[in-house]
Amino acid sequence: MDKVYILGGAQTDFERNWKKEGKNLVALLKEVIADGLDNANISYDCIRELNNDNRIAVFVGNFIAEKYVEQGHLGAFLTEVDSAFYGVPSARYEAACASSSVAIDAAQTKIRSGDYDVAIVVGWELMKTVDAKTGGDFLGRAAYYDKESKGIELPFPKLFAKLADETIEKYQLDEKRYLNALAAISANNYSNAKRNPLAQTRKWFMSYEQASNRGTNTNMIVGGRLAVSDCSQITDGAAVVVLASEGFVKEQKIKNKPVIKGFGHRVAPLQFSKKIGESSNSEYILPWTRQAVLDAYKRSGLSVEDIDVFEAHDCFTSSEYVAISCFGLTEPGKEYEAVESGLIAFDGKRPINPGGGLIGCGHPVGATGTRMLLDCYKQLTGEAGSYQVKGANNALMLNIGGTATTNYVFIIGNE
Amino acid sequence: MNIQTVTVIGATGTMGANVAGIFASFGNAKVFCVGRDIEKVRNTIPRIIASVRADSIADNLVPADYTMLDKCVRESDLIFESTSENIQVKKEIARLVSQSINEHAITCTGTSGLSIHEISRCYPEEVRKRFFGVHMFNPPYSLSLCELISTEATSETVKNELREYLEKKLLRTVVEVKDSPAFLGNRIGFMFINEAMQYAEKYKDSGGIDYIDAILGSFSGRSMPPLLTADFVGLDVHKAIVDNIHNNTDDYANDSFTLPEFVQTLIDNGALGRKKGEGLYKTFYYENGLKRKTVLDLNSEVYRDKIKYVFPFSERMKRHISEGDYMLAFEALINNHSQEAEICLSFLLKFIIYAVYAADKIGDGIDAADDVMAAGFNWCPPLALYEALSQVADVRDLIRERTELYSVVDVDRLLEKMVPSKYDFRKFFKTGRQ
Known part of the structure; x- marks a missing residue:
């Protein structure tokens, strides 16, 4: 496989509410693109030059701007950011919460094929334009809307509460032990976010006691066994990463940048009930998520032992829980061991979500894949500041869309 | 510990x-x-x-x-x-x-x-x-x-x-911070707020309170305009802070801490602001759920409906900010010489200089000015504001041409002390609330 390098990128401050600031998607894109290009050391003049030879393209990840901000044709919006993008190939990619992973995949493919030398991947979502109930209904379109979401208040918390129920059932878990592990996952992500200056919840209070105290006024049940503390956030935000070919890196004499070592992309049955039905013969509750991880290990020639830091898709604590065995950190059904032993804590041997993940850092759905890749990049280049995991050489990210329907895995590492 | x-x-x-x-x-x-x-x-x-x-x-x-x-x-x-x-x-x-x-x-x-x-x-x-x-x-x-x-x-x-x-x-x-009256954050913040009150009095024929708030709205780098902030804080609390500074400090901005008479009158009448239902502003609530936002007219001394001011400079700033064109917004401010734009710009420049002056005197470093204003007021911190304005103009020239500061304080000495800001100015400039 030809090498694909990551040159850098940026994310917006996920604490920001762009509607309250009175700013639109163009403002969001202008800020994140400017910061991302600056970090990757790519100027607008450089873009113009590359574009003269048709060597650069843009890949946009976004789930559902048509609903949140009444806007489609999102690939074309780069031309509103700067005239340097006039003529630059650009299109939008969508796979619910894994939207920007599809964009990353398209970008790396176009670089490997030799079509382009530089790819700018930008993921974004503005979600605070509507109230929580309306937003929850929009997000219901990541499932089979007519059958799983329509007319149901906050369908996704309920679907991931079902995953919690099925996990307990499948592995005959002690309910209390399982729920305490979920509370610890929540507290861990919030605690990690405190070190991340761009995390949405960096100033919020959360503790294991608060997270395990479900059903109170300040931690209401949102579906089944899950409460507010088990949920990721409603977030406005964008993230950019710049990818480049080996030729470009050599030509520009760029050194010490990580490469994409492998990927996995598997799509499970769309409906949650079909997913669970199909998995009854597997030891994994989400076998296609596990398979995507295995595919990425195989393509990279690496195993779980080689991975120093993980980005899990903790849209709910129940999904991070399942991810633990999909990564291979424990046997399926024994995920609580990795939580209880501190294996996945910030100072553990295999930290998950050192920057806070979707629960702590925030979850602007279309931006999450690029945010994960960016955080992996920061860890591998030592740019993660106070949430730096020491000596990280390989990182793995798992970005899922819907109820773990689209499963995307990337392994990134230093050469 | x-x-x-x-x-x-x-x-x-x-x-x-x-x-x-x-x-x-x-x-x-x-x-x-x-x-x-x-x-x-x-x-x-x-x-x-x-x-x-x-x-x-x-x-x-x-x-x-x-x-x-x-x-x-x-x-x-x-x-x-x-x-x-x-x-x-x-x-x-x-x-x-x-x-x-x-x-x-x-x-x-x-x-x-x-x-x-x-x-x-x-x-x-x-x-x-x-x-x-x-x-x-x-x-x-x-x-x-x-x-x-x-x-x-x-x-x-x-x-x-x-x-x-x-x-x-x-x-x-x-x-x-040093043990100085009102410490650092309030010293800088209430200089701005009290001077805004003084300007409300000075420009009462142009509209007064809501006129000044419209000039110093969220597009100028704060979540809430200054006089509305005073109403939230409470006019009695405001008075306690500015009187303390006015009586117990003596610097070039001392006159900016003189409480305007109309504020004293409101306090005497128990109109202390939001907590008492009336102050600089008053909201009337009706049984049908409607509400009417009014403001004290300083000429007639009665509450009148708030005016929706439209200033060409602020409209342009807001349009640019809404699309993330901050530099164009600052240019729109600097290149406009209307009374309103002059007031807005001079407030921002005076804020920068007084913040640096006060931090130098009371804080543990110049960057303390940024921390207190961002973390204590949610205003665009002064060093970040200075950097932002410097991208489109020579701030020294602006201060010389648009304020009287050079005649009262050693501006050059203060600007030499400037250090890079660790704050991102962009999130503080908003278009929402006036």
């Missing part, structure tokens, strides 16, 4: 309750919440829980009254006094605390108006070594600023330990 148990004296007050919430949550400390009336304290507990959105802290909150103070203080590692701003009251508290305080415990006062040295002297020498001013901003859950004030009697080691505790455990943005 290991703080397991805290006593908050004056826990039914707004700040006392909020500070108790911070210790009980982030600090995970057992907090004795002491007030005069234990029933009132009990009724305050839900408010404390709500202030940090966590029922799990309930077990950490122990209601108490003054008859139990001796026991509370004896068991505490830290005593936080948040009583009324009256030195006689503080003296009495000091006497009671000193009787039972254990030797390793820290004593703090949350005063925003009195001298830390003066309060310190109410305590015996042994206690003074571990005595501090710890000035938080309201509400501390969203405003993380914490001004830390020590005295000559304070132990340096203890101060460093306390600072680390406040930063790491309580997640505060700690700024060490």
